Amino acid sequence: MADSKDRKVRWKGRDASETALSSPMSGIYNAIKEWTPPSGIFADSSVLLLTNWEQAQLLNRACFGRPYPPATAPPPSSAPAYPPPIPGFGDPEAKDGMQLFQLGLEEAFFLSHEMKCIQIYYQTSEGERVFLSDDELWRRMLKKRLHFPQFYKAYSHLRSKRWVVTSGIQFGADFMAYRHHPSLVHSDYAVLVMSGEEKASRVSTWTDVHAMGRLCGSVAKTLLLMYVKRKDAAVDSTFPSCLEEFDVETVEVNRWLPEKNREADDKSQENSDLKDTE
Structure with a gap:
């Protein structure tokens, strides 16, 4: 890949570059690594992660997964806001609430294996939750993709x-x-x-x-x-x-x-x- 410094950046909005500089991705990653690991359930070909308000905001800023269920409202006509609001969960008054995030296979394994910041479980037919190690999670994902x-x-x-x-x-x-x-x-x-x-x-x-x-x-x-x-x-x-x-x-x-x-x-x-x- 070419050096990103040599490529012209196509920002969205006049203040987008300043916003990005004030919130670098490396800083967001560090904040994610420091949180208390939330739990997720391996479901079919994705992972449903239950997060609190702060964790949901960080996932949203780093663009890991998407809120579940997905929003049905049309996007605003004005310039996109950063970070984009989480439908029904963007109000600071909802800090005591919980939000589900749906993670793709690569996203879930990256957060579990590389960043070691989430825990993933498998729910049996009897309703028992079984913790999945990285090896076990890997083998399940191999069967899915x-x-x-x-x-x-x-x-x-x-x-x-x-x-x-x-x-x-x-x-x-x-x-x-x-x-x-x-x-x-x-x-x-x-x-x-x-x-x-x-x-x-x-x-x-x-x-x-x-x-x-x-x-x-x-x-x-x-x-x-x-x-x-x-x-x-x-x-x-x-x-x-x-x-x-x-x-x-x-x-x-x-x-x-x-x-x-x-x-x-x-x-x-x-x-x-x-x-x-x-």
Whole structure:
């Protein structure tokens, strides 16, 4: 990935950059790590986390998960507020209340394994709650998502560099990568995770590359291919320790525009030729 300092930031609103600087993502992460771990229930292909008011605000600021049940009200017509209010839970008077957050598989495992700030349980048919260790949680997630190790490796790679990562399904991608909260900044990357183990590559033809490139270009995103490959084909992926046996390579796919890459002398000569023909 290119150095983010070399990329133009597309802020949302006049004061968005100042707001982001006053609330850096690293500071939010540190605050999350210091809280008393809330409990979550592994349910189908997500985790439902029960949080108090302060925990809900921090998850909201770091863009982990979403309030459950999701809001049905239409978004406001004005510029997005930061942090966006949690429906029915944004009032400070609700500090004594509790809020459910729905976490995706990668989000839940990152908070449990990497940040060690939540505890996840499984509820049996008899209603008993059984604590899931990282190994047990990993194996359950493996059953829910094909190539989960590769997807989680890509997700944690971006999060460890303090990118905000969300679902990319609306753009035909796996993830979207933002420099800060989506209410403050437009995303930089549409991410495709390339596990290297598919029978056919997801962008195996020029048509595939061109289609994704055109889609990303139309919404001012850069297509980022993340190749997550095993160092050893015989590695046992049934334990999270296998993550150390994966390498990550990133490739940015950009359209080449000749008119933006000409030498100054060539361009001057071209302008001169045009004048001569008039």
